[in-house]
Amino acid sequence: MSQTLEAGATARARAHSNIALVKYWGKNDVVLNTPAVGSISVTLDALFTDTRVTFRSGLAADEFWLSGCRQEATKVARVLDLVRQARGTHLFAVVESANNFPTGAGLASSASGFAALAVAASGAAGLTLTDRQLSILARHGSGSAARSIFGGYAQMHAGSAADGSDSYAVQLLTGADWPLAVVVVITELGAKTITSTVGMGASAASSPFYPAWLATAPGDLADMRAAIAARDFVRLGELSEYNCLKLHALMLTTRPALIYWNAATVAAMHAVRDLRASGVPAYFTIDAGPQLKVLCLPGDVPLVQEALSNVAGVHEVRPSALGPSAYRLD
Numbered sequence: 001m002s003q004t005l006e007a008g009a010t011a012r013a014r015a016h017s018n019i020a021l022v023k024y025w026g027k028n029d030v031v032l033n034t035p036a037v038g039s040i041s042v043t044l045d046a047l048f049t050d051t052r053v054t055f056r057s058g059l060a061a062d063e064f065w066l067s068g069c070r071q072e073a074t075k076v077a078r079v080l081d082l083v084r085q086a087r088g089t090h091l092f093a094v095v096e097s098a099n100n101f102p103t104g105a106g107l108a109s110s111a112s113g114f115a116a117l118a119v120a121a122s123g124a125a126g127l128t129l130t131d132r133q134l135s136i137l138a139r140h141g142s143g144s145a146a147r148s149i150f151g152g153y154a155q156m157h158a159g160s161a162a163d164g165s166d167s168y169a170v171q172l173l174t175g176a177d178w179p180l181a182v183v184v185v186i187t188e189l190g191a192k193t194i195t196s197t198v199g200m201g202a203s204a205a206s207s208p209f210y211p212a213w214l215a216t217a218p219g220d221l222a223d224m225r226a227a228i229a230a231r232d233f234v235r236l237g238e239l240s241e242y243n244c245l246k247l248h249a250l251m252l253t254t255r256p257a258l259i260y261w262n263a264a265t266v267a268a269m270h271a272v273r274d275l276r277a278s279g280v281p282a283y284f285t286i287d288a289g290p291q292l293k294v295l296c297l298p299g300d301v302p303l304v305q306e307a308l309s310n311v312a313g314v315h316e317v318r319p320s321a322l323g324p325s326a327y328r329l330d
Contacts, residue, residue, distance in 0.1 A: 004089070005055060005087055005125060007056050009124050010052060010053065010330075011052070011053055011120045011124035012053075012328065012330045013050075013117075013120035013329055015112045015119065015326035016044055016047060016112055016323035016324065017047035017101070017107055017112040017148065020144065020287065021040050021239070022039050022040040022224045022243050023247045023287070024038070025213065025251075025288075026200050026204050027201075028158060032140070033141075033142075033164075034164045034167040037158055037217035038156055038157055038158045038217065039144070039147065040155045042175075042180065042182065043147070043151045043154065043322060043324070046184065047101045047107060048116075049098065049112035051113065051117050052095070053117065053121045053124045054093060055089070055125070056091065056092065056094055057091060059091075059094070061073065061077070062092045067098050067099070076141065078140050079114065079118060079121060079140050079141045080117075083122055087126065089125070097113055099112070102191075103191060104191035104192060107289065111147065114141030115134075116148075116326060118137040118138040118141070118145070119326045119327065122137065123328055123330075131325075132170075136168045139164075139168065146168055149169060150169055150170070150171040150325050151171070151174060151322065152171060152172070154172060155221070156168070156169040157169070172225065172228055175322030180295060180297065181301045181304075181320065182293050183308060183317060183320070184316075184317070185268050185294060185314055185317055186316040188291070192288065192289050202254050203250055203254045203258070206254050206255040207250050207253045207255075209249060209253050210250060213247075216246070224239055236283075240285045241284055258288070260286070260289050264290070264311060264314050265286065268284070269292065271307050271308055272284045272308075275307055280300050281296065283295045292308075301319045305317050
């Protein structure tokens with residue numbers, strides 16, 4: 001670009017959290033932040049991050065503020081460095097972000113956060129990026145953020161290129177193409193003690209199940225794509241629950257073991273199985289944290305919400321439709 005980026009250039013964006021139906025766990029390249037396996041997710045309308053990026057003169061480094069509190073900016077700066085390189089500027093930026101749900105607690109706040117950052121930062125810099133380019137940019141901050149660029153159903157390709165250029169997400173369906181509901185069950189409000197990045201490295205280094213996790217991922221992805229294409233909810237739910245428990249088996253066999261569940265998590269799992277036994281099709285999935293996400297048909301949300309609200313230790317039950325792609329707020 002010939003025109004210099006002016007100090008004060010700013011943009012706001014919103015991106016929604018996503019929940020993986022077929023999970024991502026493990027990295028292929030730590031520097032490029034490419035995943036070891038592909039993944040498929042749904043984006044949630046009820047959980048989102050709003051982010052403003054403002055390029056300013058006189059800053060010695062990037063600043064990152066989350067809900068009014070200054071945070072470590074290393075990962076944020078990694079994304080902003082790519083934006084600066086593309087724009088041809090040396091201006092640092094102030095990033096102001098807020099989530100409408102608990103941060104770092106297993107609800108994919110990094111996914112929505114870095115997707116919103118990618119859209120806001122590129123917008124503030126005056127870049128016009130394709131969805132694929134935005135997905136790659138967001139991936140540099142968080143692997144799952146590549147999927148939050150898209151609404152509805154998204155698949156992340158692990159890729160194999162040395163430069164990471166084929167590691168990005170694509171949209172499979174919009175939420176309107178096949179409406180489903182996700183009931184988010186919050187069993188703990190604080191941040192988890194072991195981050196996903198640390199946990200992934202530990203699993204790859206120590207779990208005897210890690211090679212099997214890599215080997216079986218392509219089959220799970222193919223089965224999930226088929227379930228989505230056929231609009232087969234039972235097949236989708238069964239595979240989501242299976243893949244979730246396979247992930248946590250991997251975590252439990254990591255040394256030391258990664259135990260993200262609490263008592264309410266386990267009780268909620270049993271509540272979902274009780275719902276199925278009573279004739280309500282509902283299936284759970286759990287990421288690296290204590291929170292349960294229950295997949296169900298939109299008409300069954302009241303029954304699922306009531307059943308999970310009665311579980312001891314549950315702080316909040318938040319129903320959600322499938323959400324939109326990331327977008328500019330200004």
